[in-house]
Amino acid sequence: MSDNHAEHEEHIGIPGYLVIFLILVFGTIFTYFSSFWDLDSIFPGANTLLALAIAFTKMMFVILYFMHVRWSSKTVWLAAVAAFFWLAIMFAFTMQDYFTRISGVFSV
Amino acid sequence: MTAHGDTHEHHEPGLQHQFEDMHQQEESVSIGMWAFLAQEIMFFGGLFTAYLVFRWRFPMAFAAGSNHLDEFMGGLNTLVLIVSSLTMALTVYYAQKGNRTLQVVMIVLTMLFGATFLGVKAIEYTDKYNHGLVPVTGWNKKVKEDVSAPHVTEQDCTQVGHGDGDDHYVNPKGEFQWKDCSLVKLAQDHNYLTEDEKIGYFTNGEIDANKFRDKVRLFYYIYFVMTGLHALHMIIGLGVMLWLLWKAWIGTFGPKYYAPVEISGLYWHFVDIVWIFLFPLLYLLGRHFLH
Incomplete structure (x- = not known):
């Protein structure tokens, strides 16, 4: 991982990128x-x-391999996961409103 | 870390004074970029939320609007962006290897595919402009009255098409055109419509072409804002790549210093990810209704 610099530079190489x-x-x-x-x-x-x-x-696949998050430090993982966590909060808190409205209240 | 144990003595050319070594610098730069991407995710997230709210409310209007987008162009652009993501990943790879020539080649290829994407997008936008599908009045092609063509004064819901017949419609003010009610009729016949949708589309229990048009128009607002913002990100990305091309050309990057290539790559891949979601959500709605 981050301690092994050789692996950090290599990642998955050209064949790996082609597979992705x-x-x-x-x-x-x-x-x-x-x-x-x-x-x-x-x-x-x-x-x-x-x-x-x-x-x-x-x-x-893009995030883990092209964006190298698979080999990144825990803080990068935290930033990436937090971003999607907040996105999920936005979706959930918005939609719990619209999903539970009585038909016709939010109309036309 | 062993490879960088002696960086203090050697003073790496790319090392900023506030960092201990290249590795710490590289990691800080990555985290900073991810913090930026997190706010980008929220930025696009607001638009995805708007999409979710209105599609939940008017699924048939969204499907009808989506069916008039060119899914082949959208799919082609998805592939173009994926290829550009591959060449971007290879740019980072060759920067780490210190291979200047292939770095430059990959950056040029990435820019080429990015420009191709924008070109296809321009073709699509032009098509929407010609067919009166831009949701803002006056921003569409103004079609003066054609006396030889049958004059349509009222919105006729049974008439399929939204001006596809080119010379068979008039649009002197460049308004949003929509006369295709076939999908909502089909949904009505099969009892697919929700009560909310009936309120949105119907007047006195009958399909109201004007009310339905305005719901389709909502889809096109969301389509243009989301793809437009995405295209703006592509243009900014091309600017970043131009700068990167110059830096790579003068041989800035190598195994010890490639952080700018890495974070430019993060940005480019992020823009690709946004499109990966936009493609199915905008282009591929309700296509099975057509068969």
Whole structure:
């Protein structure tokens, strides 16, 4: 990790980066074609859920490998996790309002 | 750390005086960049929240608006950005290796793909402008009255299209055009619409083309603000890359000093991540309804 400077510089090397790249390309193509499937007949919002799950996976690969967070110090991990934690608070506290409003109150 | 045990005696050229050694400096710089990215996440997060609120409220209007975006262009741009992320990661790799030539090549490639992204975006925006899909009145192409074409005076909900027929609509003031109610009709027939949506789209129990248009317009507001802000980040990113290109050209970076390349990379990858979410959320809604 941070104590091993040789590894810190090397990260995953060119073959590793190419593998991550191919995963991202595959994720994009899969997102594109899966949007044509009618998953909403399983349950409403299933299409969006799948698309977001793929996007989240792609994001994790970019953050961990392209942005080197996997090899970064604990403080960098903290900054990254805190950012998404606050984002989740913003979503949750906003939507707990809108999800629980009686129909027609927030209208037109 | 052993490699840097003697940095004090040697005085690394890139070492600022407030840091003990290059490693501490590099880590501080990374944390500083991540703090900046955290506020960027909140910045875009506000827009994603607006998207969430209004899409939750009017899912069919969002799906209808999304169906008129070009999903091929959006997908192509996603791939272009992913390639640019790869070349950016390789820029950092070659900076760490001290390979000046390949560093410069990778920076140029990254800028090239970034510019390609903006070019595709410009094509898309032009298309929206020509078809009257910019949500601000007066910002669309002004189409003067064409006497040879059938004159449409009222919003006709049964008419599919929003001006796709090019010369078959008039738009003298450059207003937002939307006459396609096919999706909301389909949803009405299959009883998909929520009570909230019926309030938003209907007048006296019937689909109101003007009310539905305004909900679609909401989608296009969000589309233009989010992609516009993302494009602005791309332009700033290109500026950063230009500076990086010059620094790499004069041979600034090497195994001991590459922090500017690293944090520029963090910024570039962040902008890529935003697009990874924008693509499915804006371009790929309700596409299965079309089949």
